[in-house]
Amino acid sequence: MSSQPSNSEPSPFDRLNEKVQHWIWDKGWSELRDIQAKAIGGILDSEDDVILAATTAAGKTEAAFLPILSTTASEKIDSFAVLYVSPLKALINDQFRRLEDLCERLELPVIKWHGDASAAAKAKAMQKPRGVVLITPESLESLLVRRGPDVRRMVHDLRFIVIDELHAFLSGERGVHLASLLKRLDATAGRRIRKVGLSATIGDFALAQYFLNPHGPQTVRLIESSLGQPELRLQVRGYREPDPEREGRKPEQERLVPAQTAIVGHVYQALRGRNNLIFASRRQAVESVADALGRLSEDKRVPNEFFPHHGSLSKTLREELEERLKSGELPTTAVATTTLELGIDIGSVASVAQVGPPASIAGLRQRLGRSGRREGEPSVLRIYVREPDRPAEDDPFELLRLELVQAVAAVNLLVSKWVEPGGSHGLHLSTLLHQTLAYICERGGARAREMFELICGPGPFAQVSDHDYAALLRAMNEAKLIEQSPDGILMLGQVGEAIANRFDFYAVFMTDDEYRIVTDQRTLGTVPVFNPLREGDFLTFAGRRWIVLSIDDRAKVVMVRAAPAGRVPQFPAQESVPLHDKLVHEMRAVYESGENYPFLDLVGKTLLQEARDAYRQLDLHSRQLLNVGDDIYLFVWRGTKATETLRLALASQDIRTEAYSIGLHAKYCELDKFKSALDSIFQHPPTAHAIAAFAEPLRRQKYDAHLPDEMLRDAFARTRVDENILKAQNLLPQPI
Template sequence: MTTTSPPSGSSAFRLLHPKVQRWIWQQDWPELRPAQEAAAAPVLAGETDVLIAAATASGKTEAAFLPICSALTADRPRTGGFAAVYISPLKALINDQYGRLDELCEHLDIPVARWHGDVGASGKSKLLERPRGILLITPESLEAMFVLRGWKMRDLAGALRYVVIDEMHSFMGAERGAQLQSLMHRLDLAARRRVPRVGLSATLGDMRAAADFLRPGSGDKVTVIVSDADSQELQLQVRGYVETRPNLSALDRTADEDAEQQTGEEDSGDRIAIADHLFTTLRGSHNLIFANSRGAVEEYTDLLSRRCDQAGVPNEFVPHHGNLSKDIREHAESRLKDRARPVTAVCTSTLEMGIDIGSVSSVAQVGAPPGVAALRQRLGRSGRRGGPAILRVYIRERELSPTLHPAEELRAQFVQTIATIELLLQRWYEPPHGTALHLSTLVQQTLSLIAQHGGITPNDAYRTLCVQGPFRLVDAATFAALLRDLGEATLIRQETDGLLLHGDAGEMLVNHYTFYAAFAAPTEYRIVHRGRALGSLPIEQSLPEGALLIFAGRRWRIVAIDARAKVIEVARASGGRPPRFTGAGPEVHDRIRTEMRRVYEDTAVPTYLDATAQRLLEQGRAAYRRFGLEARPIVGYGNDTLLFPFCGDAIMTTIALTLHSRGVTVERQGLALALSEITPQITADLLRELSESELPAATELARLIPDKRIDKYDESIGEELLARSFAARRLDVPGARNVISRFAEQAALARFA
């Protein structure tokens, strides 16, 4: 892996084609950006893969396409086919980049074409008749091209010289990323050569892992360009709020009474205070407010819109999330681009990535950020055009009371936010998950290969996908077992000569438009108590029977799980008030929890905290000292015992399942694991016993989970392979062993009443 530092001069400009140079002069650019300077030579050479990591709005797109267009202009393709393929995670980003690239390429006589679900059939037919120039496409549309036009892929890729992957960080570690890697490899096979790849990303932590994602197995040969020259001033504030009863205006009171009648809830005073500050601070400028759920987006959009009505001013606050129609989302995007009228979009992660919405004055985050890389990506939306990046974070915590859960006395959500920000300032980001088998996506790619070629032998499929392709952690025996599972599910059948073809179920699956996506939304389960439906819940973290579940503000014990019907039967469970910040959602990395422990044990107060936030930090630190967590992880809580491991979610899940295997009822409660009806001393003895014995294997622990179906095509995979896949992705036995050993040592030094 070669790392190139951006030079200070303008040597790259002289390497570009004269027509490209002329276009740059017409833009009145005083100079090339550092990433553009560094990327020109290796991209033009076309002999290696190139990874460009730089800040948002640092000109990464031009860093790739200025030299690509120079190469295509200097040496016109002699055969038909697309000369460059740009792969983006979002259709909206493709539409945006189309305008930017078309402006450059129209002067160079290089056609630029879009291909995604919103492009009409006639436009696609014209492209197929005369494929050339630059193709902008999503992974799902590229998948459809392989499935529906497999016979034509060699013609379409015959002149292919570059593959560009935008927002590469958004693919890494996910099923969609495994699909993308497979598709890039299949493009190489269709082109009959190793096509250079150019990866673009604003937020990458482990550059070595990122390079290996771009070219699996050959990451050390990737030219990596890291540009820090676009670092900017950061203005940061974290605002703390304590839950209070609302002091409602007449307008809010009427709306709140309506909401309470429908949901049984009301707007709390802290939510209203957050909305008031957002309204006062952001009105009159362009901003983004990131909320952690679609429900929160709708809630805060409503609160802010009401304030516009109350003040008699035009509404400046619009929602943006994945459940909204395309028209509503595009209306919000167009308003953000329109500099004549101020607007603030309240959004989920849909506006994290590089849709060109222009510069925004500031970014607000309501609730704990989902991770360091996500926070960095969101922050990158602010501070363009030479101004400072401005980030405001709003955190709500419950008021201290005798009934408050210890995890909330620790102000866990708040301290996790501080830890995330501190790691952001240290330029650390979450690395991709390197041990996942991605069997669900391997199912999809196997079926896609059969469709592309009209059938394939098991050996050819294994060589294409596993030996040469991205599924290198899947050995021959595992792949053979997977094929047997697919046969039992009638997704595939085998001819007498060994050729694999689609089975009846496989034909139906591949011929449906939903086949092309490797990912699916979190599975919704109905929660049922004594035959009465309590509601539905998206389950992102698998649960065993007997575990405890928090739903509708109450604690429930899971009686039975029907994985096929997607039903969880529950019974009322006793216990104290559950914590609001349960830790559910995206997996939290081990490094974040380690940083949280450092924050608790430190005495320094970050300068970016407001007065209430400073009090919350002191309360959390006082609780940490009062519970004695610096010396021991065990805290008694009524009839239960709480374990505070301060480790990542994979280790916490492994410890919970290990205890469950010993007959202990375990519930995840934020930072803690709650052991029901067990004393601290018995817990300490159990930890010592576990530290002196061999922990169950990861696959054995995974078998305790009734429903291990996480990804889209897991329904067709047998229980044994599902257990292995779950273990590889969600469990960490070595890490759990180290934590349990530390627990046992600390518990041995402690005395429990």
Template sequence: MRRAVPRVGLSATLGDFTAAADFLRPGRGPDVVIVEGADDAGEIRLQLRGYVARRPDEGEDPLHETAIAQHLFETLRGSDNLVFANSRAAVEHYTDRLTRMSEGLRVPNEFLPHHGNLAKDIREHVEARLKDRSTPVTAVCTSTLEMGIDIGSVDSIVQIGPPHHVAALRQRLGRSGRRGDQPAVLRMYVAEPALDGQSSPIDALRVGVFQAAAVVDLLLARWYEPPDRDNPHLSTLLQQVLSVVAQRGGARPAELFEALCGHGPFARVDRATFAALLRAMGAADLLVQDRGGLLLAGGTGDRLINHYTFYAAFRTVEEYRLIAAGRTLGTLPIDHPIAPGMLLIFSGRRWEVIAVDGRQKVIDLRPSAGGRVPPFAGGGGTVADAVRRRMLELYRTGTPPRHLDAAARALFEEGSDAYRRFLLDERPIIGIGRDTLLFPWRGDKVMGTLALALTARGLSAGLEGPALSVRGADPAELRAHLGALAATDPPSAIDLAALAGDRIVDKYDEYLSDDLATLAHAARAVDVSAAWDAIREFAAATPAGPDLVLPAPATAAGATAVLGRTPFAVVDVETTGSPPSITTASSRSQSSDSTRPATSWTAGRRWSTPAAMPGRRTRTA
């Protein structure tokens, strides 16, 4: 366990190689040889395209998504490209639209999906197509093709939605421009909501356009997010303890500590914390200790080790295997009820659910001509301090970058006008009725810490883009709370992390004790020092005038109901022998006649539920 293993690290997005050297050789970072390549002076071509997202008519696709798909179709056909979306849902949405466009024009389909839930043979087919220069292909993908898979060079990169990480965008852009003197090409598509009298200040600020512009500015300046060196990664350490125990048929605590912490990558975990981790693993039946002191896998630990999901260090949701005509298409994370008769989109095609086997986690499908995509899991990620600071600079200057198209430029100017109209340069605070928006212009880790600090004072606070939304406190009250916090000594990160509602984030956090879960969350999500700097900076600033207070949005009671759009409830008060039930208008037909198919809504999408049959339990999405 003490054998020295040669270690080689490669990165195109590290600004501080010292941290990487310390990680490769804990305590011996100066001994690591750092080889830096010549500066990449290659040409980069950029364009940020803006769109306005308006509410679609019943049964229609959002117009901005159709416009984006049309531009992708006209621009990318005939070349090799990667289209990165911020979620699997967007991957399937756009692949479906592009496939239908190809079918409508009777031309070969060049647009294929690629994400982690597709079967291996489907992913490998897309990767092989990208390597084959004889036929053009565009892969619509998540971060699965960001790095780590050899697909050669592509002609251009597309980012749908504002990027969250500078380093991730650099990794993606690095897929383009590798052939000779070919430039790297990046196209970004950002949609902002249409504005009306009820729009939030966040919408008016056009945050997506400014975030995308800020990330690109930092990319061109070669700034990348620094590694998180304070995170002890206890979930991954737990997995590695089990791995060593399984590999060696048992291990002693001292040997494990020296291999993984003393001379390994978990150098920030001290002996006391490691001992607490071993005790927590014993309490969870992951480990047992024989009379000689040897640690062995417990019953639960043995089941974890022998399950195929053990090899991944990240959390995965419960997935169902999708089968059509005896062929496995891939897996689908299920976070909503699904039943026969429902329609979904997967692998760029539309399918109807034939049967669902909950015990074996299998869904049988057949091709369908209609349907809507299910709500896949997936998202963008946290935003760094530097990105928000650069956004603030863009708002203050009001000068749009040159790579914005006319529509994005108009959105940028709208956001700049809103910044001035809300007087945010003078007072970074907006009252909305009895609620308040605070704009610290800091990263999500600092913002989350501020929210916990306000929670400790009995306030309800949460993140809303670049702002902190505080419920039930007007600007004057919030200023008083921030002044009180600035006058006190900062609490410990552990104390604030204990206030977080859900500290089970990483894959094996559920096996940690409460104290260890709090410790891990404090390192992962709390930055007390930076948060108190922001609090004191705000408290020390003298307001240039009275705070801006906007009227609260009109309640639903004062709004005009629109058939098919406005949600309402029907209360069944008939003497049926059952307690009163509340159903949506879309499911009322089902409650009055259980043999008729009903329509229900999930995440703004309509789903069809089959007629009830004897012996079959059906559930609406």
């Protein structure tokens, strides 16, 4: 890599600090990547906030830090210079390894700041804050709450906040939490601190711009890589789930293999011998698939290459698997939940597999980005879907092969480069309550108007009015979370102090009581205490099988040793990913189309044809209501929010239904009664608040238990009800 002639404009490389240039030379880079070259001018030539958008493994971390460190290294900065925020501790550890050598050359310290990081290193950094801090939102909250008076000294000259995996913060309570923390940091520093967001998958850049700068989103610069995606090779494979009773009547040689057995067999044949990732939606599924692959390897007397990776496994086990993938010395396939979806460096993988249909196109794109990272290599994706071999003739949803069609629709949207816009629209009362307590802790007390002006307004709580906030404070006072001194200062109440002193206060999401699983003094991970474990029980965990030796209920420790059998434990049910209107519309387009999708295997093509035949036989092009026996099926063809709204509206008419991806199912319901209820809903649409009266459960987030029903129902009505579906007059699908 060489500099430009002196009579020409300096190249992006020429504009970097000389020590940064030497670091790049020593790395053996022949040139800067596209996003890196663009980011240098974008960051150095203005004071605007910036979003760097590029595919996974495009070098976004260096794109941000090469110019940021070039400018901060040459300035006298009397505090931390850069704050890097990540959603994962593992990603922080990974970025620390990537930045450590570069920062050492620039004589800038780089500090990991999370629960597993060195306490001595953090204490030293607090005494003399300099350089780069790598931190999670929860550790940032802990720093503000516990070291409030000291934080101003640590950040008063802070130049940049870098937010990695920005898309992961654009929805959900952690994103709301971080957005609020950013406002509090600006207030602590006494000025707006410049923000740089990094992301591979953003469906709505306007939303990302608002997240970084809610007071001036139009000033946030978007810098995108112009490089294309690698070649995509994909296959959706269909599997028939046999009916055990029916198969039992067949001769053994004619019986269908259970779908999971067939899926595991194909995964073993297709993936063994290289590095791969397999994603499943739940921890139970991860453990089940990993166990089946491990047993198959054992049966074939070959070394096991398939290992689980999820949030309940110990940090040590997860890091060992990540390092094994990264080193590439042994072929390794990780079976994971979302824990390996984000940008932890695990090296290049040959392929990605998904067990079950994708619910999120953004998540699917993020997962696919793990494959095809080396120049000239394609991205390889396999999706495995199971459907009943003989669907019930009286169940239209089974006949329509919903999971197979959802997988096809997701692939179509992936290829079209569409991504969900995301967003955290809502009142987020649980997180607002938490931020109120946290701010009082940070400042030692605060006035109501001061907190409203800082926490609310443009940003994550923009929909919260002063009336809403006053009602929240009254509810918190009644619950003894806060109390007011004679001079009007709000302080923690008795219950508020107890909450703020808990070890889990710094996180806004709920955590479960758990047993720690231990063998030979080595912690394997944790399982929820609601699992009915007893001595002598068998357990499948961490990809192996165990027998329970003893249980210490007080210490919440379960001792185990290896065993020949096991049972996958239960884990908390995670709230399912809501389907976007666009995905459900695409599902209907798949039914209506006669297109032959080359990415389907033979069984998948047969299942799709059966689904299309059922769609035509049921006349769903023009019908939205089916009466089958004593049951009613309503085809809504909208996303989760609209379908749930209609489900609650029907509940207000005393009709109970169960929601599916494309509609609702009412059991033992008279057709006339159902039609009458629909007519009533569309002729006299219930208000959002009337619908919210039937919402259960109301308490879904960590601090909802401290809020009155009427406040939670009001929040539900304002944020989770799609009133447009109630004004549609009818549900006849629009022509395709």
